[in-house]
Amino acid sequence: DLVIVRPKLSTQERVRNQLNTTLTTSDAEALARSWELPYVSAMSYQTTVRGELIHEGTTLGTLVTATEPGFEAVRDFYALEGRFINEQDEQRRASVVVLGRSVADQFGGPEAVMGDQVRMVLGPETEHTLIATVVGVMEPKGLAGPFDQDDQAIIPLSVAESRMPFVRNPLGKTNVHVILLQGSDDRHLAETRDTVRGLMLELHDGKEDFQIQTQEDLLARTEKTAMLFSILLGTIGGISLVVSAVGVAVAMLLIVSERTLEIGVRRAIGASRNAIMAQILADCVLMSVVGSGIGLGMALLIGYFVDGVEVGGEISLRLPLTLQIVALPCAVCVGVSLLAGLFPAYRASTVSPIDALRA
Numbered sequence: 001d002l003v004i005v006r007p008k009l010s011t012q013e014r015v016r017n018q019l020n021t022t023l024t025t026s027d028a029e030a031l032a033r034s035w036e037l038p039y040v041s042a043m044s045y046q047t048t049v050r051g052e053l054i055h056e057g058t059t060l061g062t063l064v065t066a067t068e069p070g071f072e073a074v075r076d077f078y079a080l081e082g083r084f085i086n087e088q089d090e091q092r093r094a095s096v097v098v099l100g101r102s103v104a105d106q107f108g109g110p111e112a113v114m115g116d117q118v119r120m121v122l123g124p125e126t127e128h129t130l131i132a133t134v135v136g137v138m139e140p141k142g143l144a145g146p147f148d149q150d151d152q153a154i155i156p157l158s159v160a161e162s163r164m165p166f167v168r169n170p171l172g173k174t175n176v177h178v179i180l181l182q183g184s185d186d187r188h189l190a191e192t193r194d195t196v197r198g199l200m201l202e203l204h205d206g207k208e209d210f211q212i213q214t215q216e217d218l219l220a221r222t223e224k225t226a227m228l229f230s231i232l233l234g235t236i237g238g239i240s241l242v243v244s245a246v247g248v249a250v251a252m253l254l255i256v257s258e259r260t261l262e263i264g265v266r267r268a269i270g271a272s273r274n275a276i277m278a279q280i281l282a283d284c285v286l287m288s289v290v291g292s293g294i295g296l297g298m299a300l301l302i303g304y305f306v307d308g309v310e311v312g313g314e315i316s317l318r319l320p321l322t323l324q325i326v327a328l329p330c331a332v333c334v335g336v337s338l339l340a341g342l343f344p345a346y347r348a349s350t351v352s353p354i355d356a357l358r359a
Contacts, residue, residue, distance in 0.1 A: 001186055001215070002074070003040075003193050005031075005179040005200065008211045021047075022209040024173040025157070030203055031181065031196065039192050041184035044074040045176045047160060047167050053153060054119040055107045062103055063152040064122055066160030066167070074182045077149065081110040082136030085156050089135075093158045097132035101140045102150040110137040120153070122164050130155070130163050143315070189214050241332070244291075245340035252284060252344035256351075263348055264356020273349035280348045284341030285334060292333040296326065 007022040028045040031037065046067035053060045071077070072084045079098060089096050097118060099107070107113045113134050120130040132155060141149035160167055161174050168174055181196065183189045197212050204210065256263070263276060303319035310316045 001183045001189065003181040003183065003189065003196055004213050004215070004218075005181070005196065006211050006213075007177070008209050021175040021177050022204070023176045023179060024169065025176055026173050027200065027203055028176060028179045031179065031199060034199055036195050036199065037181070037192060039183050039185050039188040040181045042070055042074050042182040043180065044068060044070040044182075045157075045179045046071060047157065047174070047176050048152075049123045049160075049164065049167070051123065051153070052121040053103065053107075054121070055113060055116065058107060060103060060106055062100075064120065065152050065154045066157045066164075067154060068157050071154070074180050077141055078139055079136035080139040082114055082134070084136055084138075085154065090156045090158050093162055094156065095130060095132045095159060096135045096156065098136040098138060098154040099134055100138050100148075100150040100152045100154075102148065103153060104134075104137045113137070118153075120155075122160075123166050128164050128166070130159065132159075189216065241336050244333075245336050248284060248287065248337050248340040249344060251287070252280060252341050253347070255283065256280065256344050256348045259348075260351060260356050260359055263351050264353045264359075267351065267353040268357065276349040276351075277345040280345035281338060281341050284337045284345075288334045288337030289330075291337075292330045295333075296330065 005023065005027075023045075025045065028043065031040075032043050044067060046065050048063055048065050051062060051064035053062060065071075067085075068090055069084065069086050072079070078084070080101070081104075082098070084098055085094075085096060088094070097120070099113065101110075104110050104113050107118075114137065115134060117131055117133050120132055122128045122130060138150070138154070143149070157174070181192065183192050193212055193214050200210055200212070201208060266276065266279075300321075303321070306317050307319040308316055
């Protein structure tokens with residue numbers, strides 16, 4: 001139910017300055033005041049910078065998110081221990097911090113860090129430091145795309161404005177990296193997105209230096225990417241099957257040519273054409289079963305060694321082994337081999353007994 005407003009930056013701009021953004025708190029406040037957004041129930045905005053947290057000799061690099069109290073409800077992300085930043089913290093510019101669960105765990109757990117002070121080195125310059133009191137620890141949230149939501153520290157945006165001058169643009173306005181608007185009715189989410197786009201164009205003098213998405217847009221893009229990967233992998237698998245089928249057909253043609261005498265003798269003593277075809281197809285099945293067994297054995301061996309291997313954060317490789325996963329590819333291999341063996345089997349069944357014996 002979110003409409004997400006982000007700055008539109010080129011790759012060069014992102015590389016040149018990670019703090020660069022085309023959005024400011026003025027944009028967020030103007031959207032919050034607008035009467036043209038009746039289906040927006042809540043709004044939040046934030047600025048994110050790299051930082052280091054130091055507590056009792058432990059130094060930890062993490063993301064520092066500067067935001068306001070509405071963040072908790074809009075992101076559906078709540079404090080499990082202690083409390084979240086509130087309006088009093090924002091107004092008083094209180095030096096408080098709420099830690100993500102993984103950050104708190106690396107400092108010894110919520111009980112060990114709650115109420116303590118942590119030293120924060122913010123942004124690209126070491127002189128921008130902040131001594132903040134831990135007032136809360138967030139609930140475990142997990143990954144949002146590549147971003148680990150548990151690996152962050154959250155401070156009031158007013159503190160960032162006073163302690164981090166680099167978050168301000170040349171006009172003195174505070175930069176924000178994302179504006180989130182929570183819709184009260186999912187049916188009007190697309191309408192809200194289009195209205196926000198019109199308002200932002202007015203605020204930016206017609207320059208579309210921002211991008212607006214709904215979570216439905218992000219989901220559609222993810223599904224499209226997944227479909228493209230499925231098509232790609234399916235194409236690779238199809239090419240592999242075609243190559244395998246050609247290999248089986250060539251092998252069986254060679255076998256038929258080498259067994260011409262045997263086929264001629266069988267035909268001469270009364271074997272039917274169907275019996276000859278069944279013999280060649282049985283060879284195809286045997287070949288495919290042996291090949292499937294070798295391939296399946298190698299796959300299971302590789303899966304055994306990679307099962308449970310962590311590839312980053314809490315993500316680990318898993319091998320969900322079921323009868324269907326084993327039986328389906330084996331059945332496909334046998335089926336492809338039978339199709340590939342039909343032509344060699346037909347060739348074998350049409351061999352003339354007299355020509356075969358003469359050869």
